[in-house]
Amino acid sequence: MQNLDPFEAGYHALLGLVLEEWRDGFARLCCEAGPQHLNRSGIVHGGVVLSLIDQAAGYAGLWCSVPGHLRKAVTVDLDCRFTGQIRPGRVVAEGRVATRGQKLYFVRTEVFDATGQMVAFGASTHRWRAGSERVEGVPA
Secondary structure (H helix, E strand, C coil), X not given: CEECCCCCCHHHHHHCEEEEEEECCEEEEEEEECHHHEXXXXXXXXXXXXXXXXXXXHHHCCCCCCCCEECCEEEEEEEEEECCXXXXXXXXXXXXXXXXCCCEEEEEEEEXXXXXXXXXXXXXXXXXXXXXXXXCCEEC
């Protein structure tokens, strides 16, 4: 497991996101949902789930083959469907690149609760920032 660098993205640290697995076209992120992630009904807030989808999807297209290099992108479009409620505990999002072009990549993401039940899924479009289109990335 690799903690996401809080100095690179303070939002990741705020949510407590952990990058568990990362390879070309795939990313698995998790979050240990606690009281700080709950809405007034006592379930994990949908914004946390949407953030997990966005981050897992983004990372799925940003794996870099050169140590010390990185890739960056922005989210162009993101949708989410909730299929269940999430109680406090482990929440996992898995993003898989469906297809990629010269500037854009498209990802499908699924979110699972602590029991392994799929509780949400999404689809998104991301645009690589200049120089990030290649798997070699750019120097950090």
